[in-house]
Amino acid sequence: MERLDLSRAASVAKTFEGWITVTARKIETAKPIPGSVALHEAAHVVAAGEIVMATIRPTGDALGTTQPVKMTAAAAAAPEALGHDGTGWDMFLTEHVLGVDPGTAKAAARSALAGRHDELHEVAILLEERGTIGQGDVNEARQNVSEKRQGIFPVQVEILEPGRKIVTFPTKSFRGVVKISDFIPSSAKAA
8 A cells, every 4th residue: 555654744756667656745724823812712712612602803892702602710711811911801700790719710711721722723713714703613623623633634646647647636644644555556566
């Protein structure tokens, strides 16, 4: 079974008998760099677990808002726990509406966010791209993180046979490896 390993390189090529060359390249998609408001709201989203919606579109005095399915002190205090700006209302809500000590809420938020930096960043990217997101978008962000951890990413494979047009097709890697034996003639062997 022929494979190309892209776990350490952006592009890999292999030549087979008959001068058939197979090249696999990672497809890199440009993603925006999340701003401070997207990172702030993403902290609420990830700590909350489930949301109705979150937005980075300003409304009233707020630069962004998150509506969790269930409001918790950890979700409200999450941006403050990570050192983000603009947490005055969040901490007022934590202490005076939810009745939770700010220190306790921030500790719970840090616990809820532990080991979830990739998810938080991916949610922030989607907020920056889309402006407003719902639970489906959060699930998409989680799936993106899961696939990244498994080495699943989009790949473009090109097959070049002498005297023929280049054949190009998209596929995905798994653990950073692309199985190419399905795409090359069975008579071709590695040179």
